[in-house]
Amino acid sequence: MGLNALLVIGKMFVLDDFLTDFQIQKIYNRNLPYDHTLYPKEELECFYPFFDEAKKHFDFSECIGYEVWRQRNPQNLGWHYDHDEILLQTEDVFSWPICTIVYYIRVCDILGGNLLFRDGTSIKPLQNRLVIFGPGIEHAVDEMFTVDGHRDSILINPWTYEIKNPVG
Numbered sequence: 001m002g003l004n005a006l007l008v009i010g011k012m013f014v015l016d017d018f019l020t021d022f023q024i025q026k027i028y029n030r031n032l033p034y035d036h037t038l039y040p041k042e043e044l045e046c047f048y049p050f051f052d053e054a055k056k057h058f059d060f061s062e063c064i065g066y067e068v069w070r071q072r073n074p075q076n077l078g079w080h081y082d083h084d085e086i087l088l089q090t091e092d093v094f095s096w097p098i099c100t101i102v103y104y105i106r107v108c109d110i111l112g113g114n115l116l117f118r119d120g121t122s123i124k125p126l127q128n129r130l131v132i133f134g135p136g137i138e139h140a141v142d143e144m145f146t147v148d149g150h151r152d153s154i155l156i157n158p159w160t161y162e163i164k165n166p167v168g
Contacts, residue, residue: 011057011134011137012117012121012123012134012137013057013131013132014129014131015129016128016129018053019049019128032070034069034070034154036165037068037165038065038159038163039066044066047156050156051066053132054158057099057132058158059098060098063158063159064162065162066156066157067157068155069154069155070152070153070155071152072152073144073150073152074144074151074153077141081096081136081139082096082100083095084096084163094136096136099134099157100133100134100139100156101155102115102130102153103129104126104127105152105153107129107151107152108127109148109150110151111144111145112144113125114141114142115139116139116140116141117137117139118137
């Protein structure tokens, strides 16, 4: 792990300069489809540093898999909760992941795009920044402006049961 600083805001954790260049390259080399698939931990070795950090703050003892997706230059991500979308649609029940893990793998030449929380917290996307926050926390992404810039993030929700893929 690179030199990092931990900022704690309620049940939110922000760590800068989180991975080494070698660890970042392992993520790029993994080349996942990033389509909300639920993966077992064994298939996600490149993300072990994220899981290890999140386990310091949340109980992973019943975790059975990890939903992984990627956002590139997100637009119009209004207020929402990370939840089991299929369970909500079929049974009208909200169910939360253990936590939400956001990793900014590539950020350059953007204005805005902050991760926002209802309590007024605003987290600027910075390359190699890890953000972890608890279940059931409403959040959004601020309007972003760029011409040729990038705000690429990897998002991971650990689950205690097998969720269905909302995309496919």
